[in-house]
Amino acid sequence: MRKEKWLLDEIEKWQTEEIISPESAEILKTRYAPKKKINLLIVLFSIIGTLFVGMGVVLVGAHNLWYKLPIAARTAIGFLPLVASQVLVLYVYLKKRDSIAFCEGAAILNMAGVFSSVAIVGQIFHLPSDFTNYILLCGVLALPSMLILNAIAPLGIYFWTVLNGGLCFDSLWETPLSTALYVVGALFAIYNFRAENGRAVYVAWISVISGFILVWVTSLLEDFDVFISLFAYFALLGSASVLWERAGRSLEISGTAGTLIVMLFATYEGWWLSSIKSDITIAVLTLAFLALAIGILIKKQRVVPAALAAFAALLLRAIWALVGLNSEPFSVVFMIVANVILLAVGVYYIWAGARKVSLLYANVGMITVCTLIIMRFFDSEMSLGIRGVVFILLGIGFLGFNSYLVRMRKKAKEEK
Amino acid sequence: MKKILLPVLILALVIQLFVPSYMIWQRYDVLKSGTEVKFDIGLFDPYDAFRGRYVSIRVEDAIATSFVRGRYGILEIDENGFAKISRVESEPPKEGLYLISSEENYFSFPHNRYYMEETLAPEAEKVIGASAEAYITVRIKNGKSVISGMYIGDVPIEEYLTE
Known part of the structure; x- marks a missing residue:
């Protein structure tokens, strides 16, 4: 901050001394203008503080201490937290719109006010249990203030209200309202993917996790192969990671971790013996995911290992489902191919880690290969003899490759 | 913008x-x-983090608990003001008292909760478990209904428990 201020003073002097033109001075001033620093601790404490207050308000409302009062008085009490939070929202919008701490706090309190007031109405009139609709209604009512104040803290609660409504008791595709509301939340998250100070990372993770739940549960409810949907989703995450700098890292990590974890299941034969499930709606959506993922990579002309691994896994599972090869001996073939793909992905990450000097890549590769080795070592489905031979061959392969690398390095040194 | x-x-x-x-x-x-009627009840005491503690109501009525097809429960009122669901119809009746089901395809009694102060709900469960005279009063208008009170004998349950 001090350095930037010094530089700005200097630019003023250069301009006065006519060393640089006013236009150049303006460009330099804009480029080196001190960035507005946000105290993350203050923002976090304001979020945690208002979250506590909001939850406290809901709990005090639930206590029902005022049951002896007439209905009109109880109704007025019920509206108090909502009206107070609305006054705060308006004040923050008009006077403190630049303060992230105020915006986040006001949006959380408003959400708590909505939850509390609707709950007290239910309490006063002894409304029957309809938890799903209750929280969905509260999520919808609190949405505009969250969007307008650009507050990301209540986003996780919002996704919960929408996903719970659409997924717990019904299929999301049969409830277009929930789907539309989820999309609104996801677009809001994407809008914040370029934000600073950890906001992008937070919204990226929240939307990735809720998207994962959405894809998984919807596939289960629609009786479609969950793994095909998940691989398509992970491929999309991997591809989309090239679009944003800050959020992209989170998308890449989640896409990679998701693909590798689900692929680990695919290395068991039982996975390829399960009954084949298909649904045209999900199949179309899966293809749309895939097309979008490929489209992003082509447009950006980048190769993302996470997306490639997901593509390979998706292709394998799709061939299995389309041809209907869920019986022996095909299951063994698919299991072997899955093991080979995962091993190749692990080795690729180790190689890429060494090449780029990236500890993250190298560790991802090491963890993948080690987990695969441990799983196969304890795998009771495969013959001990076959596993022994495969392990010996792989070991010889790795050692041979290592000695080849050492020889190549020596040769390169000698040539120098 | x-x-x-x-x-x-x-x-x-x-x-x-x-x-x-x-x-x-x-x-x-x-x-x-709305018109007030009474329903015999049995109950137990659960908890809702948002709306508070309540006693869960189970109406002692054969039709109300047997998933009969239809949305409209036609009520029959005895001389003491107690109501019973005499039959279930798919269309609302032109006259007389009826209740709209909480479900679309079959009849389900539209009320299952009576919210109480935190400490009173467990007490209510104990008292009503030992008393056969527990009932709720429900106000009904055009099939829509709202619980107006819960009683032991003729005493509101809140008074009964605090006395």
């Missing part, structure tokens, strides 16, 4: 107020001008 945001925000806040107000108005109208 910024000029539009303030009216949108104000509209959203008005809707936030309107929705619970509308919920209140609908029920208040039934409470004020």
